[in-house]
Amino acid sequence: MQESSTTLKAFSYPKQLVKAHYWEKAPADFCRDVHKSHHRRESEPPSQNATLYSAPLSGILNWLNGLKNPEIPEEKPCASPLLLYGDGLSFDSLLFHYQGTPESAQLIRRFVELFKTNISNSSATIISPGFIPKSKIKEEQELIQLISGSTSETSFIKFNFNKIGEFWAYAVKHGCTLFVTSKDYQADLANVLSHFYKGEMRYRKLSFYLAL
Secondary structure: OOOOOOHHHHEOOOHHHOEEEOOOOOOOOHHHHOOOOOOOOOOOOOOOOOOEEEEEHHHHHHHHHOOOOOOOOEOOOOOOOEEEEOOOOOOOEEEEEOOOOHHHHHHHHHHHHHOOOOOOOOEEEEEEOOOOOHHHHHHHHHHHHHHHHHOOEEEEEEOOOOOHHHHHHHHHHOOOOEEEEEHHHHHHHHHHHHHHOOHHHOOOOOEEEEEO
């Protein structure tokens, strides 16, 4: 479904690229149907907030490449997650970015809940900071158990990555198809997309899930 232009005004890229979804859990055929266009008349705005916004990565890349300087996807990040999907959206290989914070843990839990029917056969990799306080170890272990119980295969790695480019390089090297991280990194992501997705360096199989 397409959200009204009033609700979508926070997005800095062309509003026609954005699709709003209102289900509690993503349908099993979401990967196939996300590329289809669904429109909602502006005279019939939804009564509830979208559970997810999605936009094609190819459209975002074309928009970014037409700018002198990259811009962030959302001028003021909203509470609803944003999925920038690449060519042939796939949940086959997931890359989770756990920052060692309650907010990061919560966005991963919400992702698992939202896409539970889509990730049961997925392989997953969790990248966590090299050091986190002892108070966060229990939270970290709970996330590992959650993802392990929701996917077919799970790996856990300690890396001190702090830039999207580092995660992007890892994802490309290991053939990841979906990267889950915070909207705090959307400015960094805009730079990565505008610089790395050109010429021979394009890797359009990777999609991005951003949330608060």
